[in-house]
Amino acid sequence: MCLINWYYKKVEGVRGLTVETRKPIPVKEAIRKVMKFAEIGSNEEVLLPDSYGRYLAEDLIASHDVPPFHKSPYDGFAIRAIDSKEASQLNEIEFKVIDEIGAGFVTTKKVGPFEAVRIMTGAQMPYECDAVVMLELTKEYERDGKKYMSIKRSFRSGDNVSFQGEDTKKGTPLVEKGTRINPGVQALLATFGYEKVRVSKKPLIGIFATGTELLEVNEPLVPGKIRNSNAYMVQGQVIRSGATFRYFGKLNDQLDECFEAIKNALDEVDILITTGGVSVGDYDYLPAIYERLGANVLFNKIGMRPGSVTTVAELNGKLLFGLSGNPSACYVGYELFVRPVVKTMLRSYTPYLQSVDAILEEDFPKPNPFTRFVRGAATFKEGHLVVKTSGLDKSNVVTSLSGANVLIVLPGGTRGFTKGDKVTILLLEEEQGTNTLWAEK
Ligand SMILES: Nc1nc2c(c(=O)[nH]1)N[C@H]1C(S)=C(S)[C@@H](COP(=O)(O)OP(=O)(O)OC[C@H]3O[C@@H](n4cnc5c(N)ncnc54)[C@H](O)[C@@H]3O)O[C@H]1N2
Ligand code: MOO
Ligand SMILES: [Mg+2]
DSSP states (O other): OOGGGGTEEEEEOTTSSEEEEEOOBOHHHHHHHHHTTOOOOOEEEEEGGGOTTOBBSSOEEOSSOBSSSOBOSSSEEEEOGGGGTTOBTTBOEEEEEEEEEOTTOOOOSOOOTTEEEEEOTTOBOOTTOOEEEEGGGOEEEEETTEEEEEESSOOOTTTTOBOTTSSBOTTOEEEOTTOBOOHHHHHHHHHTTOSEEEEEOOOEEEEEEEOTTEEOTTSOOOTTOEEOOHHHHHHHHHHHTTOEEEEEEEEOSOHHHHHHHHHHHHTTOSEEEEESOOSSSTTOOHHHHHHHHTOEEEESOBSEESOTTOEEEEETTEEEEEEOSSHHHHHHHIIIIIHHHHHHHTTOSOOBOOEEEEEEOSOBOOOOSSEEEEEEEEEEETTEEEEEESSOOOTTOSTTSTTOSEEEEEOTTSOOBOTTOEEEEEESSOSSOBSSOGGGO
16 A cells, blocks of 8 residues: 555655655544454453453343242241231230241241241242241240240231342343443352353454663663653553553664564454554654555544554554554553454443543643643542543653543634533543443534
8 A cells, every 4th residue: 555545645845855744634533444443353261250351242141030039038937928917016926936947948848827937038938938027026935845936017928028030030131242241240140150251352462662762661771762661551551441462572663673573463463552653753664664564554643632643554454553652642542542442342332431521620721723632630529520630731741641540632623721611531440431432422
């Protein structure tokens, strides 16, 4: 695919060199373009204890009634309600206690008129009984070596009984495939006997950090160099979104070296992420690498800040995300473009970040033609959701990321924003997601 087809336009630079100008596309259009290549991934089985946070690969349907039998919700006595009909403060009714059952046991006795079975919470109701009297409402005593209890009020049929199927009936669809497994889903899986659970396989995401200036975390600082933070930040984002990663290491800004490494890695992963090298600099080799690979570049400029140079390419259906080298831009690029693809691969029907309104706690006077995604910290104040920046709002900063739990969306082309304005925020730590992109609400 030639450069011209990537919306590239070459113009003459001031020094006679060719400098490329790129045509930005709106963020929502960029997301749509990427999502066209988001396909549901394959499945695997995991042990129930390992299923937390995974995505169900098949619908969970009740395979039996819950509870599977009528049971007592209290520690007390199971009786035939009809026998208590005449009981009152002035008319104490006596029952002969013919058996005692704890949870897990079933009485073998047939309960006759004015007979009761001492029953504990969770035990199966004797067949003939239809009400339970809590221990506190009874008087217990023995006579001639036999056990009795008496009550001073009447009970109706069904009083204090947990009925078979009252929680759910056999055949009821309970949890849809594509749902993230939370502790409640784990309880259901256990209830219905799933020792192993069919879940969506975690997409494997390959990560490269590009940049000759990069040091690894264990290396001391030397002039001109910085430590590679993007690779580790992205690893966390990959895990937070439900995928898994293979870190291929860092690459120098050297075309052949980068090309070979990226080409070889592609076959081993479902998605490939690179950070850095996507802009127009002399050593920004990703555009040339996509061309050499014969990849179809979906876009290389987006009307957003940070992350305007985020580039996404596709090769035989596989997505290559060229995230910006600037840490904040890289972070935003992952959340807006990679995350929904991962969620779709996991079968989630709600792949997008959940968006809600919040009250801005500070001014953003500077107008910007592009939509801004400001890293923010949202909290509740007097019952209202309020938000402020989590640090310096610049593409190249790393410090604003640690305190960010939301992205504040400030649409482009506006006059700026002031304290007290209502703004949309995208929730980064919220797991449920939504099927509606905030920009299309
Ligand atoms: N003449 C122009 N210059 C730039 C433009 C432009 O349109 N015209 N775009 C700017 C924007 S916007 C961004 S964002 C950056 C994008 O740069 P690249 O994606 O090409 O990334 P690099 O050049 O490799 O690095 C940028 C910056 O980020 C630091 N970096 C890179 N990798 C890491 C890492 N793994 N961990 C921490 N920090 C990293 C790198 O040292 C640079 O400071 O381009 C602008 N320029
Ligand atoms: O890609 Mo940049 O982040 O707009 O500064
Ligand atoms: Mg660059």
